Amino acid sequence: MINTSDIEKIAQLSRLEITPDRAKELADQLQRVLKHFEQISHVDTKGVEPLITPTEIETYWREDSVVQELTPEDMLANAPDKIGNLFRVPPVI
Amino acid sequence: MSMRNYEPVIGLEIHAQLKTNTKMFSSDSTRFEASDNENTSPVSVGMPGALPVINKQAIDFAIRAGLALNCQIRKKSVFSRKNYFYPDLPKGYQISQYDLPICEEGFIEFTVDDEPKKIQIIRAHLEEDAGKSTHQGDYTLINLNRSGIPLLEIVSGPDLRSGKEASVYARTVRQILRYLDVCDGNLEEGSLRCDCNVSVRKVGTEKFGTRVEIKNINSFRFVEKAIEFEIERQIDAIERGESIVQETRLYDPDKNKTFTMRTKEDAQDYRYFPEPDLLPVILTEAQLSKIKLELPELPQQKCSRFQKQYSLPFYDSEILTAERELSEFFEEAVKICNNPKGVSNWMMTELLRELNEAKLTIQQSPISAVNLGTLVGLIDKGTISGKIAKTIFAEMWKTSDHPEQIIKAKGLTQITDPKAIGLIIDELIAKNPGPVSEYRAGKTKLLGFFVGQAMKASQGQANPEILNQVLLEKLKG
Numbered sequence: 001m002i003n004t005s006d007i008e009k010i011a012q013l014s015r016l017e018i019t020p021d022r023a024k025e026l027a028d029q030l031q032r033v034l035k036h037f038e039q040i041s042h043v044d045t046k047g048v049e050p051l052i053t054p055t056e057i058e059t060y061w062r063e064d065s066v067v068q069e070l071t072p073e074d075m076l077a078n079a080p081d082k083i084g085n086l087f088r089v090p091p092v093i
Numbered sequence: 094m095s096m097r098n099y100e101p102v103i104g105l106e107i108h109a110q111l112k113t114n115t116k117m118f119s120s121d122s123t124r125f126e127a128s129d130n131e132n133t134s135p136v137s138v139g140m141p142g143a144l145p146v147i148n149k150q151a152i153d154f155a156i157r158a159g160l161a162l163n164c165q166i167r168k169k170s171v172f173s174r175k176n177y178f179y180p181d182l183p184k185g186y187q188i189s190q191y192d193l194p195i196c197e198e199g200f201i202e203f204t205v206d207d208e209p210k211k212i213q214i215i216r217a218h219l220e221e222d223a224g225k226s227t228h229q230g231d232y233t234l235i236n237l238n239r240s241g242i243p244l245l246e247i248v249s250g251p252d253l254r255s256g257k258e259a260s261v262y263a264r265t266v267r268q269i270l271r272y273l274d275v276c277d278g279n280l281e282e283g284s285l286r287c288d289c290n291v292s293v294r295k296v297g298t299e300k301f302g303t304r305v306e307i308k309n310i311n312s313f314r315f316v317e318k319a320i321e322f323e324i325e326r327q328i329d330a331i332e333r334g335e336s337i338v339q340e341t342r343l344y345d346p347d348k349n350k351t352f353t354m355r356t357k358e359d360a361q362d363y364r365y366f367p368e369p370d371l372l373p374v375i376l377t378e379a380q381l382s383k384i385k386l387e388l389p390e391l392p393q394q395k396c397s398r399f400q401k402q403y404s405l406p407f408y409d410s411e412i413l414t415a416e417r418e419l420s421e422f423f424e425e426a427v428k429i430c431n432n433p434k435g436v437s438n439w440m441m442t443e444l445l446r447e448l449n450e451a452k453l454t455i456q457q458s459p460i461s462a463v464n465l466g467t468l469v470g471l472i473d474k475g476t477i478s479g480k481i482a483k484t485i486f487a488e489m490w491k492t493s494d495h496p497e498q499i500i501k502a503k504g505l506t507q508i509t510d511p512k513a514i515g516l517i518i519d520e521l522i523a524k525n526p527g528p529v530s531e532y533r534a535g536k537t538k539l540l541g542f543f544v545g546q547a548m549k550a551s552q553g554q555a556n557p558e559i560l561n562q563v564l565l566e567k568l569k570g
Contacts, residue, residue, distance in 0.1 A: 087235040
């Protein structure tokens with residue numbers, strides 16, 4: 001069972017603010033989602049390796065060469081707050 | 094080591110920045126000197142929809158390190174998301190490895206105070222670094238140049254028993270990584286970071302005590318001091334009847350103390366799950382054997398080879414193989430003059446002293462390996478005396494010139510031609526008729542006077558043996 005304290009914990013980990021009413025609503029919804037997926041647990045998986053990715057294609061990787069397409073100004077263009085080319089955020093400590 | 098009947102149990106987590114040109118999952122540069130947020134892209138600042146692509150070089154470096162640390166390399170390893178909230182981690186998760194790391198079950202061996210140690214490496218996994226926060230009081234500034242730089246996190250077993258053992262372990266890991274050329278191992282710039290897990294237990298108990306993690310240690314000396322402090326602190330607390338709190342502490346080198354950073358109460362729940370944006374890393378036997386074949390000679394192997402091949406004492410070999418570049422310098426110089434002990438002596442007494450004083454690395458040495466080898470060869474051939482060699486060495490240090498060039502320019506060759514020495518002595522005899530007749534009358538202890546004068550007249554360049562012979566001959570009359 002998912003209860004409101006589970007919701008509050010998850011919200012806290014993601015730094016989301018949730019009212020008690022909303023927590024109850026989300027707990028009910030999440031409970032229904034989990035119940036839906038619970039059907040999977042009835043499948044017999046004896047001897048089946050856990051699946052990491054459904055596509056068994058070869059590993060893809062890139063060579064180690066620099067590509068720099070955007071300037072720091074571009075990268076900060078949408079920042080809500082900045083000083084020079086640094087992002088400015090609320091105090092952390 | 095036992096202290097007040099307690100035994101410390103220490104494990105280290107070393108984060109090594111891999112020396113790739115680009116980041117773990119994007120093509121941004123990793124150049125340390127870049128300006129603010131210059132090395133960023135949609136991937137490394139965590140823009141929605143931007144997808145990571147694995148850097149092959151980082152995988153190769155991790156395998157190289159894993160093999161050198163005697164690890165098993167997984168043929169299929171998986172990246173996972175480690176979720177936590179912090180502004181220098183803009184995606185809200187770090188891509189790391191969790192249950193299927195690329196390297197595991199290794200070990201390294203070294204000696205501490207002549208005692209051999211074998212320390213397990215539990216795992217070495219790949220992950221991306223976070224950005225850098227600068228706290229300004231009212232606000233925090235974020236630079237994401239470091240965000241996404243590949244790290245290899247090397248986790249030791251809980252096998253270390255003292256601060257000294259821990260620091261020798263960390264130095265050994267650093268030395269291996271530097272030999273492999275996969276990490277530059279600079280603690281001050283943060284390209285190598287050491288977190289220490291420390292607990293104590295009564296001697297004879299099986300169960301580990303509550304462990305404390307010490308972060309933020311930026312030198313090996315501080316690794317040792319921070320751990321020693323922490324051991325004492327924990328024993329004192331237990332002896333007072335207090336219990337140890339599982340927490341993260343920071344080390345303050347000025348006060349030589351550790352203090353609480355965060356306790357277990359606000360411990361993270363990382364909610365790891367396989368990274369859906371990346372495929373598992375599949376490695377083939379061919380890939381692994383290719384990297385295995387390319388592994389360079391490692392420091393310990395090189396140290397024993399130096400003792401055998403060059404008949405050097407352990408002491409010399411250990412110093413000369415401490416850094417790969419130093420050992421290469423030595424071997425290059427020996428190739429020129431074929432006198433290993435001669436080169437070793439010049440390097441250890443003269444060159445390393447000068448480098449230390451000038452705070453230079455061997456790569457920055459104004460004296461090249463070829464030039465030092467030539468200098469030693471010139472002494473061996475008798476072209477110059479050991480004394481003049483020191484003058485030439487000083488000049489080489491100043492100008493980086495080739496020793497033969499300096500000898501020519503300053504006219505410093507040792508004079509070995511008996512005729513040339515004869516001319517100097519003839520002149521000396523002509524100038525000093527008094528002492529000459531006294532000598533010939535039997536006052537043979539005047540020989541010292543003549544040797545000194547002749548040497549002076551030759552500006553220290555006459556070969557002493559030949560000078561002596563010719564002088565004795567000429568003084569007979």
